[in-house]
Amino acid sequence: MELLKRSIAAIQPLNENVYEQANERLANQARPAGSLGMLEAVSARLAAIFGTLDVRLTHKVIITCAGDHGVTEEGVSLFPQEVTPQMVFNFVNGGASINVLGKHAGARVIAADLGVNFDFDPSLPIFHKKVAKGTANLARVPAMTREQAEQSVAAGIEIVNELIAEGPLEMLGTGDMGIGNTTPSSAVIAAFSGIAVDKLTGRGTGIGDAALANKIRVIEQALALHRPDPKDPMDVLAKVGGFEIGGLAGLVIGAAAAGIPVVCDGLIATAGALIACELAPAAKAYLFASHRSVEVGHRFMHERLDVAPLLDLQFRLGEGTGAAIAMELLDAATRILCDIKTFEEVAIADAQKK
Template sequence: MTGQIPAIDKETGRKVKEYIDTLTKPVGSLGRLEEIAIKLAEITSDEFPVVTPPGVIVFAADHGVVEEGISAYPQEVTAQMVHNFVGGGAAINVFSRQIGALFEVVDVGVAQDLQFDGVEMCKVRYGTANFCRQDAMSREETEKAIQVGYERAENMIKKGIRCLILGEMGIGNTTASSAILAVLSGKSLDALVGPGTGIGSKTIAHKQMVIQRALETRKPDQNDPIDILSKIGGLEIAAITGAMLAGAKHRIPVLVDGFICTVSALAAKEICSTTIDYMFISHRSTEPGHEIAIRMLGKEPILDLGLRLGEASGGAVAFPIIQSASLMLREMATFTSAGVSGIEKM
């Protein structure tokens, strides 16, 4: 998979930068929209990139570490929310409809059999094991989950999507993501662990202890992303990682949602460093570890709205900004075409 990811097209980006400066506006006056337009050109190797229609994939899986009392919600909420997704009642359904996105939800590891239609059934196992007691999953299961994500993204790309928006659902996944980030960043858990689904200060302290115990017993290899994911990760985290690799391979812009997806982006970067060149960080989450993860990717979020829902909601809300940058290139007039006098050279 990783050997086929091309470098972004800097030459096309250079041409687009020059073109933007001929549009009917003062140079640089559209700020970061201009930067996004240039990045889209580099990603797609197209001087007039198209980002519609977008595609949204939500990967769902459960986490055995929930047994340790680290979440405000019980594990069965994962399956209940998947049912809400296919019923069209979740936030991501609303925002997906708003932007005209193709939408699918994938069961890569929900801890129970789902007794309803509308879900892509790609279950690798029934949730991860409690990583305080044993590895979350085997290395083979981790690689299979990555492959599931890769294949689901490729399938959606074949349907014609031009921007990939990824999300997750899995009670306990901020604990797994915080553990992964602790390994990759070397930062203290005090700086990384936050409220997740809305836990209080006492539970946050307990969550930190649970993660610390897991790191001491599992001893994930900082230099081996598959080892990290298998020992302390999640099936949906691995699947998102695979989907990001597929997006990069096909030169599709990838809109990264909040904390969990950004940790998946770090895992994708460890597998193939050029993958991050195809990513936009949609928003800045209120989860404390998110800022650290963003800095590790060298990115700047598009939005800062105090979001912390997950399920690709931030990515879908940010998409119109990406679309605006694309349309700026495709539809704005140049000074010459509009017959407008340009700036006089001094």
């Protein structure tokens, strides 16, 4: 907990002077005011994070946190748990969707084992942060102990600190891998929001109507049995979360503590971001929502966080794929602010001010 406390205390407010300068420049550029929509707000916030109008996102990393879930015993996913370690090897070998999209965005992709039910060779080039071999079945018992929840969040912070120790880091993307993990993610937002489970639970890997009804029942059973306290984010994580969700929360807090923007992916990554911002509200200033997933609960997470997603591409994959695509928009936003000339710079009369 000490690492978490230190990291939360280290989160600084954004540079308001630079934020104002950025908005002033955007308002005076040789184009109709507000004509580049959300990218204008993104560019100003990035400038405020870095304290300069000329932001360069040269060093980008996407961390794909992996973990297994005991709740798969309840038949909430189409795929068996064995797929999780197989996909970790796929990430390492560069054959997954996130590898392709991450490369296109100019980002390194690194997997992190937070709780996969498999013994990886210590020499495998991933972050070895296993808390345990999968969570317990949250339909029957709490997903993890409070100590394990704290360990998973600390692991995410440690990953950020280790990345920074390696060299420059200017943007962090968060992604996930874990069979069954839409179930705890839906449980997390249900616990915080109090919204009926059937309104925020989706089909995950593509389950049919009967399996969806069962998934909703499982989540309702877990919430009724464990009664996670929405005022205690660590309690929510421990009772109905996942090890990779805790790791994702730690990534957000660790990055914010270091003054690094974070772009989060879909439902599971946003569940981690939600835990992070409930623990450390100041971290939200550093958070960018990449896209709106087809998972119905994702919208409620964005509403809880009060963040607007940059894209809606009907994604439902995870891994960090939405974060990779959004990174290219964030790159574009930095150039919009710095490189588009003002009316004064190009000696064009500003009709809007007449």
